[in-house]
Amino acid sequence: MSTTTERSPESDEGRGRGGAAGAAGRPSRLIHSEATTEIPVHLLFRDDPRDPAGVALPSAVVRGGAARPRVEPGARADAARPSVPLPPPVPVPGADPELAERRARVLPGAVGVLAGGVGAAGCVLALWWAGVLPRALPGAPGRAGARGIGAAQWAVLAGAGALALFGFGGLARGRVGGAWVLTLFGRYRGSVRRTGLLWVNPLLLRRRVDVRLRHWRSEPMAAVDRSGVALRVVVLVVWRVRDAARAALAVADHQEYLRECVEATAARVLSRLPADAFHDGARGAADGGPTLRDAEAVGEALTRALAAQAEPVGIEVFSVQPTRIEYAPEVAEAMHRRRIAALDARHRDSVLTSVVDSVEDTVTRLTTRGLLVELDDYERKALVKDLTVAFCTGHGER
Structure with a gap:
């Protein structure tokens, strides 16, 4: 038969000040688990509701208070997709105003x-x-x-x-x-x-x-992203000659001019975006900023920039779509490892978020039903720790 001993506030204060004396008076854990050494959950049991990284912990988990509303993962799905920031336009000398296509007498x-x-x-x-x-x-x-x-x-x-x-x-x-x-x-x-x-x-x-509608697939072109990482880019350009007079007389070779403009425009536009969201200082999925993986937004930006460059020579650009954006061979292996590490960290973060939400819901329900009224702060933290270990163990076995 087990007996329960009464503890006074003075004994609780002494237990907080003296480690050995307090350890002798601790009650047994409510949930037992042996797999506790490899789970990094110590940041959840601080008196400060914020961890060193500045992430706010649920108040219901720390102090058993009311649960705060959670932000659903798909809450930003309906938000408007931001456009790619265009570089400042490069001044292109206009063609001779008298040099415009007109019908000849035949x-x-x-x-x-x-x-x-x-x-x-x-x-x-x-x-x-x-x-x-x-x-x-x-x-x-x-x-x-x-x-x-x-x-x-x-x-x-x-x-x-x-x-x-x-x-x-x-x-x-x-x-x-x-x-x-x-x-x-x-x-x-x-x-x-x-x-x-x-x-x-x-x-x-x-x-x-x-003057037919034509398309041109570029060779792999060298470029860099906003962080200065070397890239290799291949684009598909759909265009036609709108003004035959300017295309033939305003420039020596309008096809060579278009190829040079494609390379220069791609280098300018791609340098304003990060290749991936895991770059340092990059705007990724956290704040809705675009990256070079957003082919539609990048294609629209390239089309607008190239159309402005090709208009003075009578060329109409319909579409510029990147068909391949990849890292340069000298940095591809390192960036691949970094991407895998970022995906692994994102997975661990999602698992930890799920565990914290589960613990928060459990503690909130127990508090609402009055089952945790007699527990002090130490017992409440011990309960939260045991629940976290249990939920982490369950996620690890899936």
Whole structure:
């Protein structure tokens, strides 16, 4: 048969001051457990409700008070996703205001074929008139009394030959998805986007520009994140030439210009975000800040920045999407270990949070039903410790 001894407040105060004397008067634990040496739960049993790291502990667990409302893990799911901070725009010199695409004057191809045929026929008639055609083509009918090519025949032959050259030399074939940029002695004269057989002034210099919707996949480009960690980035750019005149004349090579802008823009945008949320000083899931793992937000930022850079040269950028963002080979192994460590720490934190919530609910229910009224602060802390050890042991066996 067991007996219960009464303890006065003086004995409790003496037990707190003297370790040996107090240990002799401690009651037996309410929950027994042997697996207590490897569980780091000592921070839960301090008189100060805050641990050294500044994390507030539940008041119901420490002093048996009322339970505070907990924040659900998915409470931030409906919050608006913040956008990626764009770097300050880089000033790009605008194109010549007079250099804008306009329609050039061209004629149907039938007009060129007709003019070339008339010129060829005129040359034949001039040769026949001069009496040269029978000697050049035996058996062809000749004109009696022909004395050879004179001044008049030369004039007719030159005019007919020039007409034939202009007629046939100006024929061009317009293709779907292509445009001609026409210049005369270095001056822009217009653009042609028509298809089929056309006649263009043969004195004009033609430059063909592809105006179809195109995509370009970059090679792995070097970049750094906000913490200075080396990255390798591959992006997919969807674009087309909107102004053929500016694309052909405002820059030496618009495709090379676009490639250089993609590399520079990617380096500027990616350097404003952390690659992962576990970086020191990085804004991760704790405060809702984006990282480079948010492909949609990063793609929108890259698209806006690149479109502003490519507009002065007549290029329209529809989409810039990162297809691969990874660490550089020299730091990939170290960052992989750091990511695994961060995931492990996050898992341990979630387990500890679950244990604390369970202990808080248990103590709150016991307090509400009046089962812990006769327990003093020491017994209450011992109960909390035993409950924590029990719940941690249960989580470890799962």
